[in-house]
Amino acid sequence: MVIPVNSIESIGSKGKKLPLCPKCKAQLDDRVPRGFFVKTILFFLPLKRYICYRCQRKTYILQ
Ligand SMILES: [Zn+2]
Secondary structure (H helix, E strand, C coil): CCCCCCCHHHCCCCCCCCCECCCCCCECCCECCCCHHHHHCCCCCCEEEEEECCCCEEEEEEC
């Protein structure tokens, strides 16, 4: 029995790992400015905000 171990390496076509939309699993490659709450209260967290053009959702990703 062969265990597929190379599936992780296929993430990202430009050699850069892109986060996935939690809803539709599309690759998020466009960042948007963070909201006021995150900028002032959670400024110490490495949060990045991405927009998904497929389902029009903005998602915070911890990186
Ligand atoms: Zn999406």
